[in-house]
Amino acid sequence: MTMTMQDDISRMTALDVSGLGYSYGARRALDGVSFALRPGRFTALLGPNGAGKSTLFALLTRLFVSGEGKITVAGHDLARSPRAALSRIGVVFQQPTLDLDMSVAANMRYFAALHGISGRDADRRAAEALARLGMQERAAEKVRNLNGGHRRRMEIARALIHAPQVLLLDEPTVGLDFKSRQAIVAHVHDLAQSGLTVFWATHLVDEIRDGDDVVVLHRGKVLAHEPAETLRGDRPLSDVFIAMTAEEGAA
Numbered sequence: 001m002t003m004t005m006q007d008d009i010s011r012m013t014a015l016d017v018s019g020l021g022y023s024y025g026a027r028r029a030l031d032g033v034s035f036a037l038r039p040g041r042f043t044a045l046l047g048p049n050g051a052g053k054s055t056l057f058a059l060l061t062r063l064f065v066s067g068e069g070k071i072t073v074a075g076h077d078l079a080r081s082p083r084a085a086l087s088r089i090g091v092v093f094q095q096p097t098l099d100l101d102m103s104v105a106a107n108m109r110y111f112a113a114l115h116g117i118s119g120r121d122a123d124r125r126a127a128e129a130l131a132r133l134g135m136q137e138r139a140a141e142k143v144r145n146l147n148g149g150h151r152r153r154m155e156i157a158r159a160l161i162h163a164p165q166v167l168l169l170d171e172p173t174v175g176l177d178f179k180s181r182q183a184i185v186a187h188v189h190d191l192a193q194s195g196l197t198v199f200w201a202t203h204l205v206d207e208i209r210d211g212d213d214v215v216v217l218h219r220g221k222v223l224a225h226e227p228a229e230t231l232r233g234d235r236p237l238s239d240v241f242i243a244m245t246a247e248e249g250a251a
């Protein structure tokens with residue numbers, strides 16, 4: 001009974017942020033940031049360089065802690081119940097964090113063990129997660145031999161091993177060629193289609209599709225949180241984004 005209620009709550013509030021603020025000394029990086037992600041949607045966190053995206057991700061993953069505001073993951077308060085909240089999150093950071101000399105499968109097993117998952121359960125989950133990213137054929141390969149796009153896909157698969165409800169990705173296509181980028185964007189949209197709540201930080205509007213939600217972050221503040229098609233109206237999303245984030249006084 002309680003489980004069912006908790007599950008219902010989780011579905012309602014995949015990730016809820018309210019009144020979040022953060023400063024590096026005198027520099028205000030985030031200010032009064034509030035939004036709630038719709039479950040099972042692909043939400044882009046769209047902001048130019050320096051908007052505060054990485055700072056927000058550091059707070060969502062508890063690398064940083066702020067006294068200002070509240071973060072709730074699947075109904076769990078991150079400050080009060082960090083283990084419960086973090087166990088519902090999968091994270092792909094901007095910088096790759098792979099052991100190049102291990103095989104794909106060994107990397108997956110190692111990460112599963114960090115989550116207390118081992119043996120057959122780990123192997124089954126690894127196989128499932130790799131399949132979701134179209135990486136099942138690569139399990140035996142050394143990570144060193146994979147191209148950049150496949151390495152990233154492996155990292156995304158790895159972030160799914162503990163079956164999180166929310167997947168956070170911080171500019172996951174940085175440094176990849178166009179084709180690899182497209183493949184990753186498509187795979188992660190598929191993950192959202194299958195019910196995962198995706199939060200994808202980017203400054204590239206071409207990674208966003210109609211049907212996605214968009215949180216526009218600029219100078220530490222949320223300027224908009226709307227479906228992509230509502231945000232752009234009858235204009236290209238790039239025009240709207242450039243206009244919203246234009247520096248005052250610039251031509």
Ligand SMILES: Nc1ncnc2c1ncn2[C@@H]1O[C@H](COP(=O)(O)OP(=O)(O)OP(=O)(O)O)[C@@H](O)[C@H]1O
Nearest residue numbers: 024027028029047048049050051052053054055056
């Ligand atoms: N360690 C730090 N010390 C001081 N200021 C910082 C630090 N890290 C980030 N900032 C500042 O905080 C603001 C937000 O930076 P953040 O890295 O979160 O932005 P971002 O949107 O992730 O940008 P990028 O796309 O360049 O990674 C920027 O003005 C940045 O200069």
